[in-house]
Amino acid sequence: MLVSVASGRTVRLSDVAAVAGVSLATASKALNGSTRISQATRDRVQAAADRLDFRPDALARSFASGRSGIIGVLTHRAKNTFARPVTIGAVLQLGDQNQAALVYDGDVNESKAMAHSLRELQARRIDGLLVIGDGHEHVSPSLTHHFEVPVTYVFTASSDESDVMYLPDNRLAGRLATEHLISGGSTRIAHITGPRSSIAAGRRKEGMRDALVDAGLEPVGPVIYGDWTRQRGARSLTELIESGAKFDAIFCGNDHIALGLIDACAAAGIRVPDDVALVGVDNWEGTVVDQPGSRQLTSVDLELMELGRLGAASLLMNERAPGEHYSVPTLVVGPSSRR
Amino acid sequence: MLVSVASGRTVRLSDVAAVAGVSLATASKALNGSTRISQATRDRVQAAADRLDFRPDALARSFASGRSGIIGVLTHRAKNTFARPVTIGAVLQLGDQNQAALVYDGDVNESKAMAHSLRELQARRIDGLLVIGDGHEHVSPSLTHHFEVPVTYVFTASSDESDVMYLPDNRLAGRLATEHLISGGSTRIAHITGPRSSIAAGRRKEGMRDALVDAGLEPVGPVIYGDWTRQRGARSLTELIESGAKFDAIFCGNDHIALGLIDACAAAGIRVPDDVALVGVDNWEGTVVDQPGSRQLTSVDLELMELGRLGAASLLMNERAPGEHYSVPTLVVGPSSRR
DNA sequence: CCGCAATGGTAAAGCGGTTTCGCATCTGAC
DNA sequence: GTCAGATGCGAAACCGCTTTACCATTGCGG
Numbered sequence: 001m002l003v004s005v006a007s008g009r010t011v012r013l014s015d016v017a018a019v020a021g022v023s024l025a026t027a028s029k030a031l032n033g034s035t036r037i038s039q040a041t042r043d044r045v046q047a048a049a050d051r052l053d054f055r056p057d058a059l060a061r062s063f064a065s066g067r068s069g070i071i072g073v074l075t076h077r078a079k080n081t082f083a084r085p086v087t088i089g090a091v092l093q094l095g096d097q098n099q100a101a102l103v104y105d106g107d108v109n110e111s112k113a114m115a116h117s118l119r120e121l122q123a124r125r126i127d128g129l130l131v132i133g134d135g136h137e138h139v140s141p142s143l144t145h146h147f148e149v150p151v152t153y154v155f156t157a158s159s160d161e162s163d164v165m166y167l168p169d170n171r172l173a174g175r176l177a178t179e180h181l182i183s184g185g186s187t188r189i190a191h192i193t194g195p196r197s198s199i200a201a202g203r204r205k206e207g208m209r210d211a212l213v214d215a216g217l218e219p220v221g222p223v224i225y226g227d228w229t230r231q232r233g234a235r236s237l238t239e240l241i242e243s244g245a246k247f248d249a250i251f252c253g254n255d256h257i258a259l260g261l262i263d264a265c266a267a268a269g270i271r272v273p274d275d276v277a278l279v280g281v282d283n284w285e286g287t288v289v290d291q292p293g294s295r296q297l298t299s300v301d302l303e304l305m306e307l308g309r310l311g312a313a314s315l316l317m318n319e320r321a322p323g324e325h326y327s328v329p330t331l332v333v334g335p336s337s338r339r
Numbered sequence: 340m341l342v343s344v345a346s347g348r349t350v351r352l353s354d355v356a357a358v359a360g361v362s363l364a365t366a367s368k369a370l371n372g373s374t375r376i377s378q379a380t381r382d383r384v385q386a387a388a389d390r391l392d393f394r395p396d397a398l399a400r401s402f403a404s405g406r407s408g409i410i411g412v413l414t415h416r417a418k419n420t421f422a423r424p425v426t427i428g429a430v431l432q433l434g435d436q437n438q439a440a441l442v443y444d445g446d447v448n449e450s451k452a453m454a455h456s457l458r459e460l461q462a463r464r465i466d467g468l469l470v471i472g473d474g475h476e477h478v479s480p481s482l483t484h485h486f487e488v489p490v491t492y493v494f495t496a497s498s499d500e501s502d503v504m505y506l507p508d509n510r511l512a513g514r515l516a517t518e519h520l521i522s523g524g525s526t527r528i529a530h531i532t533g534p535r536s537s538i539a540a541g542r543r544k545e546g547m548r549d550a551l552v553d554a555g556l557e558p559v560g561p562v563i564y565g566d567w568t569r570q571r572g573a574r575s576l577t578e579l580i581e582s583g584a585k586f587d588a589i590f591c592g593n594d595h596i597a598l599g600l601i602d603a604c605a606a607a608g609i610r611v612p613d614d615v616a617l618v619g620v621d622n623w624e625g626t627v628v629d630q631p632g633s634r635q636l637t638s639v640d641l642e643l644m645e646l647g648r649l650g651a652a653s654l655l656m657n658e659r660a661p662g663e664h665y666s667v668p669t670l671v672v673g674p675s676s677r678r
Numbered sequence: 679c680c681g682c683a684a685t686g687g688t689a690a691a692g693c694g695g696t697t698t699c700g701c702a703t704c705t706g707a708c
Numbered sequence: 709g710t711c712a713g714a715t716g717c718g719a720a721a722c723c724g725c726t727t728t729a730c731c732a733t734t735g736c737g738g
Contacts, residue, residue, distance in 0.1 A: 012724065012725090013724070013725065014724080014725095022687075022688090023687070023688050023689075024688090024689095024724090024725080024726095025687080025688060025689075025690090025725095025726080025727080025728095026686085026687055026688070028725065028726060028727085029687090029726090029727090032726080034727095036685070036686065036687085037685095037686065037687080038685085038686060038687090041686075041687080055458065055461070055462035056462065056724085056725075057462070057464060057723090057724060057725075058407075058462055058463045058464060059398075059401055059402050059407050059463075059464045059723090059724085059725095060402060060723065060724035060725050060726095061724080061725055061726080062398055062402075062725095063398050063399060063401075063402040063693060063694080063695095063723085063724080063725075063726095064692085064693060064724075064725040064726040064727080065693095065725080065726060065727090066693080066726095068397075068398050069463075070409070070439045073434075078427060078431060079427075079431075079644065084423065084424075084427055085423075087427060087430070088417060088418075088423055088426060088427065091426070091430060091440065091442045092414075092417060092418075092442060092444050094442070095412075095441060095442040095443045095444060098441075098459060098463075099441075100409045100439035100440060100441040100463075101430065101439060101440050101441075101442065102434060102437075102438075102439040102440075103430045103431060103433070103434040103440065104434045105431050105434060119394065120437060122394070123394035123395070123396070123397055124397045124398075124408075124437075124439075125396060125397060125398045305418065351694070351695085352694070352695065353694080353695095361717075361718085362717070362718045362719075363694090363695080363696095363718085363719095364696080364697080364698095364717075364718055364719075364720090365716085365717055365718065367695065367696060367697085368696085368697090368717085371696080373696095373697095374715095375715070375716065375717085376715095376716065376717080377715085377716060377717090380716075380717080395694085395695075396693090396694060396695070398693090398694085398695095399693065399694035399695045399696095400694080400695060400696080401695095402693085402694080402695075402696095402723060402724080403694075403695045403696045403697085403722085403723060404695085404696065404697095404723095405696095405723080679738100680737105680738090681736105681737095681738095682735105682736090682737095683734105683735090683736085683737105684733105684734085684735080684736100685732100685733080685734075685735095686731105686732085686733080686734095687730105687731085687732080687733095688729105688730085688731080688732095689728105689729090689730085689731095690727100690728090690729085690730100691726105691727085691728080691729085692725105692726090692727085692728095693723105693724105693725095693726090693727105694723105695722105695723095696721105696722085696723090697720105697721085697722085698719105698720090698721080698722095699718105699719090699720090699721095700717105700718095700719090700720105701716105701717090701718090701719100702715100702716085702717085702718100703714105703715085703716080703717100704713105704714085704715075704716090705712105705713085705714075705715090706711105706712095706713095706714100707710100707711095707712090707713105708709100708710090708711095
């Protein structure tokens with residue numbers, strides 16, 4: 001129905017060679033892109049291969065050529081983090097390129113389990129390694145020198161700046177959010193975000209500042225640092241108000257904070273978006289299923305799945321530029337900023 | 340820091356054999372579990388292997404033994420569905436068992452792309468195939484006869500009942516939700532759910548009925564079928580009220596419907612949970628990040644990641660029981676039912 | 679025409695293990 | 709003391725393809 005499975009025995013390269021009337025080696029070269037073979041022969045072999053429905057035994061091919069077709073993936077607590085869409089993206093991209101993924105989950109800080117994973121990966125003759133972090137909160141120790149194959153860091157920075165890294169463009173995210181608020185008419189924009197130690201938070205703030213400068217606006221109130229949770233977001237509102245700042249919009253470091261602010265505003269009688277427009281980051285409402293009508297927030301989507309895809313694809317490229325590369329965030333508009 | 344990588348060249352079995360003073364064949368047999376080898380020799384070889392830090396080249400081993408160490412995974416639109424946690428669980432489980440995952444994403448209904456994926460998988464000499472569906476809405480066509488390796492269906496039923504299937508226990512989910520409402524004091528429980536065609540919806544309803552029967556209660560009002568969306572959930576409330584039913588709780592087929600009902604109740608001046616207690620299914624609020632305080636709903640978590648793990652693990656078992664197997668759902672209590 | 683380079687193709691050597699098969703050696707029974 | 713059977717080990721085949729020699733043509737300039 002779906003596929004007429006090959007009848008009987010599997011077709012070997014030797015069969016193709018026999019049918020085409022050439023030697024094994026010639027057949028191999030004809031099918032792979034070697035020069036030093038006439039076009040006529042190449043066509044003949046190709047025809048024979050097509051007719052026999054030849055599919056090379058990937059395992060044997062790997063073995064002979066030294067490439068396993070397997071990419072190692074090291075995730076940092078993939079279970080309950082934002083790394084999940086990244087991992088999904090990476091795995092799908094690898095599949096698109098016919099590469100298998102050997103995924104080890106662990107905690108970068110548990111060096112014992114980590115060591116075990118690393119050794120397992122080394123033994124597997126993987127063709128490349130993808131290290132998937134947990135956002136851009138900190139810097140991860142570089143593992144590159146442990147491997148002879150390309151290593152890419154996704155969703156985390158490596159301690160070695162010459163490593164290949166793929167990160168969400170947090171700075172641009174901050175800019176997009178802020179520009180959106182400005183274009184909606186806001187002129188007094190405050191900022192409530194995650195921990196001061198978070199690199200991502202820092203970059204988002206920079207992006208906000210860029211946008212403000214471009215628009216000739218001044219920041220309003222102190223930047224309120226906290227953690228990424230809903231409750232903390234709610235409490236931060238009080239803090240912001242007590243600072244005496246007068247604001248008509250808040251750029252929230254992430255969606256949880258923004259949701260906390262929605263609660264807090266409701267409690268304080270502040271109308272959203274009429275009195276205060278809110279924008280968050282992560283688009284986590286859209287992460288699972290994006291159904292119209294289920295959205296509360298305007299948010300910047302960091303395109304994490306795309307990030308995973310980019311990172312995975314980088315491993316198979318010939319020319320790999322060191323340093324940071326970015327996925328491009330997109331703005332998703334919801335009721336919290338729509339006036 | 341993390342690992343002191345083996346110095347210099349990789350250790351081959353021949354090295355081990357040389358050090359142990361035995362032949363290649365003997366070394367191989369000693370390390371794998373062959374009988375016909377003396378315990379003394381076995382120990383000697385093992386010691387040598389340990390000392391040299393020998394790790395067999397997985398690729399060569401695969402090639403010789405015929406097992407690739409790769410499991411094929413066929414997902415149905417993994418991008419934007421509930422299949423994502425299932426896929427993550429499967430991939431992590433495979434990693435735990437040192438198996439690589441070759442993931443192809445597609446639409447089961449697009450037979451052309453599907454055929455391509457299947458052929459690719461067949462060529463890869465995969466050791467098993469995991470078919471990941473998109474819930475238990477319909478029945479998927481069985482692919483088992485296309486492969487000579489074990490095939491497991493996860494998160495979907497196969498058209499062949501003798502296939503190995505892993506599904507969420509939707510019936511138990513319905514029972515858990517209903518029993519929770521009953522234990523909270525509700526006696527008049529209505530039901531608003533997804534499409535009549537959905538197998539999952541049907542089972543959840545059955546589970547609800549089981550619990551009602553056990554408690555000596557009668558169903559209240561007609562079962563309202565619709566789709567799984569928030570808006571539709573909201574509209575269904577009107578429909579339920581117009582039916583004339585008097586209810587003090589609603590078991591919602593999923594969380595989106597439940598969220599729609601929360602909106603609709605608020606608009607209609609019905610207090611949740613005081614006037615009407617609500618329970619949903621999916622626990623999608625907890626799917627991304629479960630932070631205290633960010634929860635609105637009581638919901639039954641279908642444990643989809645665990646489901647993926649179970650399915651993946653089944654491929655490597657020796658004895659595979661045909662038919663349906665279940666992951667056990669858990670109840671997560673939130674404000675929507677807490678009185 | 680001869681020699682050399684370029685070209686098309688083949689035979690054979692891996693790749694790094696596992697597994698079969700056969701030869702020793704050792705054991706124990708008669 | 710012999711001989712059958714069990715046991716331990718090593719030589720060699722093998723998995724299916726890639727790749728590196730190397731040989732045989734052909735083409736061309738001198």
